[in-house]
Amino acid sequence: MRTLFAGAGATGGYFGGRLAERGKDITFLVRPPRAATLARRGLRIHSPAGETTIHPRTVTAATLDGPFDLIVLAVKSFALDQILADLKPAIGPATVVVPLLNGMRHLDTLLEAFGPSHVWGGVCMIAGTLNDEGDVVQMSGMHKLTYGPLTGPDDRLAAVTEALSGADFESRASDDIVQEMWEKWVFLASTGIVNILMRGTIGEVEAAPGGAALALAVVDEALAVAEAAGHRSRPPQEAFLRTSITAEGSPTTTSMYRDLTAGAPVEAGTIVDDLVARAEKLGVPVPLLHAARVNLAVYQARLGS
Ligand SMILES: NC(=O)C1=CN([C@@H]2O[C@H](COP(=O)(O)OP(=O)(O)OC[C@H]3O[C@@H](n4cnc5c(N)ncnc54)[C@H](OP(=O)(O)O)[C@@H]3O)[C@@H](O)[C@H]2O)C=CC1
Ligand SMILES: CC(C)(CO)C(=O)C(=O)O
Numbered sequence: 179m180r181t182l183f184a185g186a187g188a189t190g191g192y193f194g195g196r197l198a199e200r201g202k203d204i205t206f207l208v209r210p211p212r213a214a215t216l217a218r219r220g221l222r223i224h225s226p227a228g229e230t231t232i233h234p235r236t237v238t239a240a241t242l243d244g245p246f247d248l249i250v251l252a253v254k255s256f257a258l259d260q261i262l263a264d265l266k267p268a269i270g271p272a273t274v275v276v277p278l279l280n281g282m283r284h285l286d287t288l289l290e291a292f293g294p295s296h297v298w299g300g301v302c303m304i305a306g307t308l309n310d311e312g313d314v315v316q317m318s319g320m321h322k323l324t325y326g327p328l329t330g331p332d333d334r335l336a337a338v339t340e341a342l343s344g345a346d347f348e349s350r351a352s353d354d355i356v357q358e359m360w361e362k363w364v365f366l367a368s369t370g371i372v373n374i375l376m377r378g379t380i381g382e383v384e385a386a387p388g389g390a391a392l393a394l395a396v397v398d399e400a401l402a403v404a405e406a407a408g409h410r411s412r413p414p415q416e417a418f419l420r421t422s423i424t425a426e427g428s429p430t431t432t433s434m435y436r437d438l439t440a441g442a443p444v445e446a447g448t449i450v451d452d453l454v455a456r457a458e459k460l461g462v463p464v465p466l467l468h469a470a471r472v473n474l475a476v477y478q479a480r481l482g483s
Contacts, residue, residue, distance in 0.1 A: 179341035182207055182246040182268055184261050186216065186234070188306035188433070189278050190252025191314040193323055195221045196345040198232045203341075205235045205246070207264065213238055215312040224309070225316035227346070245270025248341050250300070251277040251288075255448040258284055262291045269296060274334055276300040276325045276342075280366050280433075281448035282359055285328070298332075299355030300325045301362045304347075307436055321347035326355035360409035364400045365419050366432055367453050371396050371470040372423060373435035380428040390424040392466075397423055399464040403453055406460035438474075443481060446474035 183194035186206040198204040198221075208216065213236045220231040246268045253261050258279070269275075269292055276298050277284055288297045301324045305317040323342060327335065335351055343349045352358050369380065372393045376383045383389040397419055404410050411419065422430065437444045454471045457464040 179203065179247040179337050181205070181248040181250065181341050182237075183250045183252055184265060185252035185257070186212055186221065186236070187252065187254075188308055188314055189302055189304060190250065191221055191308070192223060192304060192306050192316055192321065193252070193278070193302065193345075193347060194250065195223050195230075195232045195234065195314060196321075196347050197342070198234055199230060200345045202345070205237055207242060207261070207268070208236050208238060210238055212236075212312070219311065219313070222311075222313035223316065224313055226319050239264035242267050244268070245273055247273060248338055249273060249275045250342075251275060251279065251284075253279070254443075255279055255281065255284060255445045256443055258287055262287070272334065274298055274332075274338055276338070278302045278323070279448070280445065281363055281452055283448045283452050285359075294328070298325055298327050298338075299352075299359050301352075301355070301358050303362070305430075305433075307433070323347060323349045324352050324355065324358055325350075326352035326358075328356060357409055357412075360404050360407070361411045361415045363449070363453070364397075364404050364411050365415070365422075366434075367449050367467075368393075368397045368400045368419060369423055369430060370432035370434040370449060371400075371467060373431050374438060374473060375466070375470055380423060380425060380430040384424050384426055384428065393423045394420060396466050399457075399462075399467050400453065402462045403457045403460065403464060403467075406462050407456055438477060441481070444474055444478065446471070446478060450474055 180203050182205050183190045184207045186208050194204050216236055221234045222231045273296055275296050277300050303320050303322040307315050309315050339351050372383055434444050434449055450471050454467050
């Protein structure tokens with residue numbers, strides 16, 4: 179399968195790089211400065227398992243001139259509109275688009291842009307970032323990619339599975355990807371909100387008096403929204419979240435918190451604001467999520483000023 183990774187940042191660079199490392203047919207859609215960095219340094223991945231350099235094939239919006247079989251979308255939510263416009267030439271009659279973005283709102287945007295026959299769901303679990311050189315840094319051993327059609331069986335599944343497997347990360351097709359995206363959203367939003375409201379890692383919050391109780395109260399609010407929306411996390415996912423968000427000494431932060439502490443724009447709209455908006459619509463009280471929304475709005479307003 180000709181596969182295009184749209185974005186070669188922390189997630190796209192990692193998962194696309196790992197696939198390219200195994201000889202899969204991977205191209206990255208990047209902007210000119212990123213293309214220049216990748217040409218000069220290669221795509222370097224630093225991980226707990228070691229370091230690797232891949233020399234990736236890249237295209238830019240100006241040189242993208244034909245359809246791909248599979249597109250993996252790996253940009254931040256605020257870059258979505260531009261890249262969807264750039265991707266138009268890459269969409270053929272049978273192209274599958276798998277987004278890795280956090281949250282749910284991008285699915286509506288994608289369905290509107292490309293139509294239901296092209297859009298699948300996707301979830302990735304990784305703690306990744308780019309360092310000052312533009313290299314991908316995988317901060318823990320976690321690296322999982324899950325994907326699947328939004329509605330019913332799809333005869334492209336075997337080919338997509340072949341394209342996304344066989345590399346040095348866990349890869350899995352899901353027959354209920356929408357539920358898995360909700361579970362990831364609840365996990366990520368809860369963890370990120372605890373980081374942001376308390377300005378610390380999960381372990382630092384847990385060590386504070388009342389910290390674990392506060393974290394679990396955030397989880398209860400996020401779960402209540404998911405439940406009202408018909409997507410309460412299944413018991414093993416809920417148990418994992420409760421354990422992980424109260425883990426003693428945990429260094430866990432989220433990409434949202436890392437962006438905030440770096441003074442960069444934060445995906446507040448799709449990760450926090452959208453959860454609060456759904457809570458309001460469904461009549462679910464979420465005072466802690468609301469506090470996080472206000473906190474992030476103040477931050478974003480300062481960034482813009
Ligand atoms: N980082 C993490 O640990 C995790 C992130 N996620 C989610 O994955 C999504 C992607 O995040 P992440 O990979 O961290 O983000 P990054 O910022 O690391 O990477 C996004 C990349 O998209 C590129 N980009 C933006 N617009 C365009 C465009 N028009 N054309 C080509 N490239 C473009 C940027 O390139 P440029 O250099 O040109 O700006 C950047 O390198 C987010 O929704 C995030 O929440 C999910 C799980 C974990
Ligand atoms: C919760 C986590 C770490 C898992 O991938 C994540 O999605 C993020 O930091 O954005």
